[in-house]
Amino acid sequence: MIALALRLLRLGGRRAWTSAGLVGAGVAVATTLLAISVGALHGLDERESRTGWRTPAEAATGTDPVALLRLRTDFAAGRPITQVDLVAPVAGATPPPGLPRMPAPGEVWVSPALAELMGTLPAGDLAARYPGPATGLVGDAGLQSPDELVAVIGRPAGDPVLLAKGGSDVVPVAAFDRTGDGVSTADLYRQLTIVAVALVVFPVAGLLGASARLSAARRSERLATLRLLGASTRQVTVVAVAEVTAVATVAAVVGVVLEAVLSPLVALIPLAGSGWFAADVRPGFLPCLAIVVGVALLATASAVGGLRQVVVGPRGVARRQRPQGARGLRLLGVAAALVVLLVVNSALPVVSVDAAGVVFVLVILAMVGAVALIGPLVVRVVGTRMAARARSVPGLLAGRRLLDDPKGAFRPLAGLTLAVFVAGFLAPMTAAVAGVSSVDATTLQVTAPPSEVAGLVQTTRARLAAIGLPATVSTVGDTVAVLPRDPAGLDRARTVLDGLAPGSVAQTEAEARHEDTVLTADLGRGALVVLVATFLVAATATGTAAAARVLDHRHTLRLLTLAGTPLAVLDRARRAETVRPLLVNGAIALVLGLFCASPFVAATAALRPSGLLTLGGVLVAGTALVLAATAASRPLLRSVTAPDQERSR
Amino acid sequence: MNLPVPGLHARPTPPAPPAAAAVDLVKAYGRGEAAVRALDGVTLTIPAGRFTAIMGPSGSGKSTLMHCLAGLDSPSSGQVFLGGTDITRLGDAALTRVRRDRVGFVFQSFNLLPQLTAEQNIDLPARLANRRPDPGWRASLIDLLGLANRLGHRPSELSGGQQQRVAVARALLGRPEVVFADEPTGNLDTTSGHELLSLLRTSVHELGQSVVMVTHDAVAAAFADGVVLLRDGRLAGSVTDTRPEVILDALTSLSGVR
Numbered sequence A: 001m002i003a004l005a006l007r008l009l010r011l012g013g014r015r016a017w018t019s020a021g022l023v024g025a026g027v028a029v030a031t032t033l034l035a036i037s038v039g040a041l042h043g044l045d046e047r048e049s050r051t052g053w054r055t056p057a058e059a060a061t062g063t064d065p066v067a068l069l070r071l072r073t074d075f076a077a078g079r080p081i082t083q084v085d086l087v088a089p090v091a092g093a094t095p096p097p098g099l100p101r102m103p104a105p106g107e108v109w110v111s112p113a114l115a116e117l118m119g120t121l122p123a124g125d126l127a128a129r130y131p132g133p134a135t136g137l138v139g140d141a142g143l144q145s146p147d148e149l150v151a152v153i154g155r156p157a158g159d160p161v162l163l164a165k166g167g168s169d170v171v172p173v174a175a176f177d178r179t180g181d182g183v184s185t186a187d188l189y190r191q192l193t194i195v196a197v198a199l200v201v202f203p204v205a206g207l208l209g210a211s212a213r214l215s216a217a218r219r220s221e222r223l224a225t226l227r228l229l230g231a232s233t234r235q236v237t238v239v240a241v242a243e244v245t246a247v248a249t250v251a252a253v254v255g256v257v258l259e260a261v262l263s264p265l266v267a268l269i270p271l272a273g274s275g276w277f278a279a280d281v282r283p284g285f286l287p288c289l290a291i292v293v294g295v296a297l298l299a300t301a302s303a304v305g306g307l308r309q310v311v312v313g314p315r316g317v318a319r320r321q322r323p324q325g326a327r328g329l330r331l332l333g334v335a336a337a338l339v340v341l342l343v344v345n346s347a348l349p350v351v352s353v354d355a356a357g358v359v360f361v362l363v364i365l366a367m368v369g370a371v372a373l374i375g376p377l378v379v380r381v382v383g384t385r386m387a388a389r390a391r392s393v394p395g396l397l398a399g400r401r402l403l404d405d406p407k408g409a410f411r412p413l414a415g416l417t418l419a420v421f422v423a424g425f426l427a428p429m430t431a432a433v434a435g436v437s438s439v440d441a442t443t444l445q446v447t448a449p450p451s452e453v454a455g456l457v458q459t460t461r462a463r464l465a466a467i468g469l470p471a472t473v474s475t476v477g478d479t480v481a482v483l484p485r486d487p488a489g490l491d492r493a494r495t496v497l498d499g500l501a502p503g504s505v506a507q508t509e510a511e512a513r514h515e516d517t518v519l520t521a522d523l524g525r526g527a528l529v530v531l532v533a534t535f536l537v538a539a540t541a542t543g544t545a546a547a548a549r550v551l552d553h554r555h556t557l558r559l560l561t562l563a564g565t566p567l568a569v570l571d572r573a574r575r576a577e578t579v580r581p582l583l584v585n586g587a588i589a590l591v592l593g594l595f596c597a598s599p600f601v602a603a604t605a606a607l608r609p610s611g612l613l614t615l616g617g618v619l620v621a622g623t624a625l626v627l628a629a630t631a632a633s634r635p636l637l638r639s640v641t642a643p644d645q646e647r648s649r
Numbered sequence B: 001m002n003l004p005v006p007g008l009h010a011r012p013t014p015p016a017p018p019a020a021a022a023v024d025l026v027k028a029y030g031r032g033e034a035a036v037r038a039l040d041g042v043t044l045t046i047p048a049g050r051f052t053a054i055m056g057p058s059g060s061g062k063s064t065l066m067h068c069l070a071g072l073d074s075p076s077s078g079q080v081f082l083g084g085t086d087i088t089r090l091g092d093a094a095l096t097r098v099r100r101d102r103v104g105f106v107f108q109s110f111n112l113l114p115q116l117t118a119e120q121n122i123d124l125p126a127r128l129a130n131r132r133p134d135p136g137w138r139a140s141l142i143d144l145l146g147l148a149n150r151l152g153h154r155p156s157e158l159s160g161g162q163q164q165r166v167a168v169a170r171a172l173l174g175r176p177e178v179v180f181a182d183e184p185t186g187n188l189d190t191t192s193g194h195e196l197l198s199l200l201r202t203s204v205h206e207l208g209q210s211v212v213m214v215t216h217d218a219v220a221a222a223f224a225d226g227v228v229l230l231r232d233g234r235l236a237g238s239v240t241d242t243r244p245e246v247i248l249d250a251l252t253s254l255s256g257v258r
Helices: A002-008 A013-054 A112-120 A186-218 A220-228 A233-266 A285-307 A330-347 A353-389 A393-404 A406-434 A450-466 A487-500 A514-552 A554-562 A567-597 A603-607 A609-632 A634-641 B062-069 B092-101 B118-128 B135-144 B160-173 B190-205 B244-255
Strands: A067-076 A079-087 A108-110 A150-155 A171-173 A310-313 A316-319 A444-447 A471-476 A479-484 B020-029 B036-046 B051-055 B077-082 B103-107 B178-182 B211-214 B226-231 B234-239
Touching: A013 A186, A013 A233, A013 A285, A013 A514, A067 A487, A108 A112, A186 A220, A186 A233, A186 A285, A186 A353, A186 A406, A186 A514, A220 A233, A220 B092, A233 A285, A233 B092, A330 A353, A353 A393, A353 A406, A353 A567, A393 A406, A393 A567, A406 A514, A406 A567, A406 A609, A444 A487, A450 A471, A450 A479, A450 A487, A479 A487, A514 A554, A514 A609, A514 A634, A554 A567, A554 A634, A567 A609, A567 A634, A609 A634, B020 B062, B036 B062, B036 B077, B036 B234, B051 B062, B051 B190, B062 B077, B062 B178, B062 B211, B092 B103, B103 B160, B118 B160, B135 B160, B160 B178, B160 B190, B178 B190, B190 B211, B226 B244, B234 B244
Parallel strands: A079 A150, B051 B211, B051 B226, B103 B178, B178 B211
Antiparallel strands: A067 A079, A067 A171, A108 A150, A310 A316, A444 A479, A471 A479, B020 B036, B020 B077, B226 B234
8 A cells, every 4th residue: 555655656747846855854954953952862871971980979988999089170271171189099990981090199191182282271371280291191981072171180198189178079989980970961951952852843743744735735636536446535644644754754864864974063063061972972773763763653643634634535635624713712722721831830840850841841732732723713813804904905815815714824824833932932042141141250269268268368479479470369258369460361370279279179250150151052052953943844834835725725716817816916915814914923922932931031031132133033034934935836826827727636 | 349258258137126226316505595406306226237328418417416326425315325225324434435346437537547557557446445356357358448558558658548448447347336437438539439438338238237427428328228318407308219319309308498
């Protein structure tokens, strides 16, 4: 049956290829994004498994630890350096991953990226902080990413770093075999990735449904013949769905392969503060297979869903029953969706991070449902007004057509309405990212034991004067603040402080917030990618649905043409019937999106300049895309209404 | 072409039940004042093993009648029997099975699938039903219809007459209880039209097939064993002497003002 279906669907004509290509491209892009997301999750796991040794479990009392470990974050040239101090390491014990042997006291093992940085910066800026020159390089097995800055330093027992403030507590290590600390930022990223995938999946499902409808509309006579010869509804559905499934499956494979090919480039995109080993961001065979199968299933399900409103009878493809109007009952569904949102919203603080993403997907689901429910209703209202107040033929035609079939008229707009919803959701986030207020990045702060603060200030002043680095040294409580007159002297001042208070953490306010900054930047970047992907997919869906609508209405359109309606008038009517409902629907979706984002950021963030810029861009792009999609189906309109039009096969 | 074909034996004609029957068939479009009754109480039987033509002027309801008889359209009231089955009571799935297993279709526009070869088109209903066609029957049909060296061709590579013969082979392959033909010669030139009608008659007389044909062409109807006349959705008589001039007379008197 499937083979027969594919034979029947053998593509013919440039139009068929174009539409299959568009759908394929949309699905391939979405699949690549999906594969990148899954790859990122895989990469986060891999990173965690390679860096888990730095946060080991504490050795049980009474057992002999192989070393005491202390972790601190240092900075040089604005980049964070992970410094691992191993105090009194036991020679011959199993070393941490990436090291050939346990470092002896005084030895300094550095990551390749740190070695390079030490080579480029003056010794006083960085290298002088370490007890000696680099002993050797830390291998990939112990590194988060190729660009990670790591120093593993062996220290003798009783070294003063044990007593320094800042950094982690000193942990007695039983073994360096831990492959994850369980409380990493990876969990947060995992949840965010799930949300991103959910946001992209709905427009993709819409695209697949629209293309199944187009596929059926284009082949209506073929499918009717099959029904005539005794093909069951199921068999005909298989035929109509086969093309979409086949195209989507091929596109999914292309998307996965594309991700693998692009992985060296993807690996350059920093997430959680660093890039990747290319192998980390390749999801592996089984997940890739799962992605392809998942997309194929999604394609089949959406295609079957898209055909639900269509009945293929032996005498032709028709819309099921008479197109029903959009009833006010739909508002109940919208109210239900809002209730879901409010309930989840109040529950969100209670839910653990692990489930937050999934819970949030529920919210998105409810909102998507609300948008889909309210859409046809809005179309009806707009149609009523247009028809009542129309002064021109196109306005009247558009209003009547909207009223005749609000659901059908909403279909081409559904994808973009959803995209606007996503934009409303993400705009405040991107704006909040851009709006991170500037914090101090020039004053180093060190916390010292109260008894040593005065002494530290004295020695620091003396040492800075000795090396000719003019700076203001002051104290606030037990914190010593050093403000170099020349900001370029920051790293040299830090080296000085490090020498005077070994192992302490000297950093600026900006550096202290480094992780937050990275997270917000990641969020902004991710939001932008999701936004662009959503709009691309939505545009494809809009074009596809517009074409299917022309084919659905070919008889009416042809009669209008035969009655003397110029093509330009039909076109203007088509534009009017899409743009106006889109603007109204878009406004509603936008509000819902902002509402959805409210648990994360204040919706007012969208009123910041960058937020307004995003929203304005979205609005302009949305309108332009709808116009382009309508324009793209103009040749189809022309051929459908042509007087010598042969029955389209 | 309408010579007895060696190797083909007439099916034993089922004795009593007619091939199809309609009882008080009404098909109305629209509602209330604006309602149009395309069929207005038609009762008739289609005898088995005969070639029956349905004729009538445009708008007489002949196509609607055929669609109702074949289960393609559902009547507003009345009953349609196919064999002994009341098909007006059947749901979509059962109707689909009826179309697949018990009737065959030949249409004016051929309704072949352009992507399939002639052979694949002929086998399509059987494939849809997951059946293997009887190879001997299939071979003799192909031989009878003169399609042996056209089997590998696509419809676009065949003449109109050849395409319609493929459609006839497709309709006959499953040995249906009735073959419905809707203006089968409408798209053919005179010669291939007559050839096709002869073939249909052969299938009735030599193979025992029941055929119902809708046509407005008296010459085409002359190939049938009997003609049923329709006017304004009502039965308007029948003709058993199927000479063209007799049929034309009957048609003319039908169009006259009553």
